[in-house]
Amino acid sequence: MSSSSSTPASATAPMPTAKNASIPTNEFQDAIDVKRWIREQAIKLGFADCGFISVDNPLFEAQMQGLRDWLAKGHHGQLTFMESNHDKRANPALLVEGSRTIISVRMDYLEAAPAPRRIEDNLRPNHAIIARYARGRDYHKTMRSRLKKLAQNIEAMLPQWQHLDIGVDSPFVFRPFSDSAPIFERPLADAAGLGWTGKHTLLINKDSGSFFVLGELFLSLALPEDTAVSAHCGSCSACIDICPTQAIVAPYQLKASACISYLTIEHDGIIDETYRKAIGNRVFGCDDCQLICPWNRYAQISPIDDFHARHNLDDSLLIELWQWSEQQFLKSTEGSPLRRTGYVNFLRNLSIGIGNAPYHAKHIEKLTSRLGEHGEVLDEHIHWAIKEQLAKRHSSTS
Numbered sequence: 001m002s003s004s005s006s007t008p009a010s011a012t013a014p015m016p017t018a019k020n021a022s023i024p025t026n027e028f029q030d031a032i033d034v035k036r037w038i039r040e041q042a043i044k045l046g047f048a049d050c051g052f053i054s055v056d057n058p059l060f061e062a063q064m065q066g067l068r069d070w071l072a073k074g075h076h077g078q079l080t081f082m083e084s085n086h087d088k089r090a091n092p093a094l095l096v097e098g099s100r101t102i103i104s105v106r107m108d109y110l111e112a113a114p115a116p117r118r119i120e121d122n123l124r125p126n127h128a129i130i131a132r133y134a135r136g137r138d139y140h141k142t143m144r145s146r147l148k149k150l151a152q153n154i155e156a157m158l159p160q161w162q163h164l165d166i167g168v169d170s171p172f173v174f175r176p177f178s179d180s181a182p183i184f185e186r187p188l189a190d191a192a193g194l195g196w197t198g199k200h201t202l203l204i205n206k207d208s209g210s211f212f213v214l215g216e217l218f219l220s221l222a223l224p225e226d227t228a229v230s231a232h233c234g235s236c237s238a239c240i241d242i243c244p245t246q247a248i249v250a251p252y253q254l255k256a257s258a259c260i261s262y263l264t265i266e267h268d269g270i271i272d273e274t275y276r277k278a279i280g281n282r283v284f285g286c287d288d289c290q291l292i293c294p295w296n297r298y299a300q301i302s303p304i305d306d307f308h309a310r311h312n313l314d315d316s317l318l319i320e321l322w323q324w325s326e327q328q329f330l331k332s333t334e335g336s337p338l339r340r341t342g343y344v345n346f347l348r349n350l351s352i353g354i355g356n357a358p359y360h361a362k363h364i365e366k367l368t369s370r371l372g373e374h375g376e377v378l379d380e381h382i383h384w385a386i387k388e389q390l391a392k393r394h395s396s397t398s
Contacts, residue, residue, distance in 0.1 A: 100221060209290070
């Protein structure tokens, strides 16, 4: 079932296939055996791990006060969707009628391991730095399609679980999500034991670092919950100290409106000059707080080809991407997360990157050539970039 559907999938359990019939019923003694089997299937589908939590867990209601406080401080910027659907955030059972359990999954996305505790992106000031999760295909589609397959595998096994008190007699309902609904995704994964919340507000796993994305599968089966793991950040403040825009205002508190990922992806319009130099050459997202984290020495390479960089997006010069026409942008970002920011805002981000790059005459030439093409907002950033380039030229000749 597509996650965009307004109603959950519901079906009568099919007769067992020959493959499933070969599994003796007595191999499943209890719900723990079912969970173990589901986890094995998740790993086979490319997920790094999965955890289980009830839709009725009190964490959802408990998270609401923190969300209200965050919104009251205005830290969400233009993320106005965070202001609505609070009833569903507090009670996820409202999202999928008949659901009883949420399976939280994580999926590693690195194509290559970064150097431990180094921000090597800063060593390439003429390159356009795109967050590592966004260099390949849009992970949301990959995540949802594999969660759907996991649900179908589970559905095929229902006849083997008739003797267990897990809700098999009720109509089977499932629905996959991936950053596509009002869900407390990271707290949910935290409570389900997939890792602990780091001081940068991302989830960290002791064996895999934090370079992974999260997804959820709502199910009508009643399965035992997993338990949270202990936090292991200790006194480390590396992520707070490294943040270019100081968006991590305190441990576990992110001012999203100052975060480079927000500014380059979600923010529409003029980016405040306060942040432009700090953005550097990051044109879509930012990995700094993860790159510096000591736990990412354990980061895992993804087994999924969809995360492999396309169109040289892991090694493109700012000036090369700046010359993309809108048609080329749309062609090169088909099925890519980069589509989210839009063409004009992508140029806006590139102009900031070029302004921050070392001086070169061609930078000023190429920037000037696009003045007047896409409105006042882009022109504002182009003028700023030209000013920054001229300042570097003057300082190099003085």
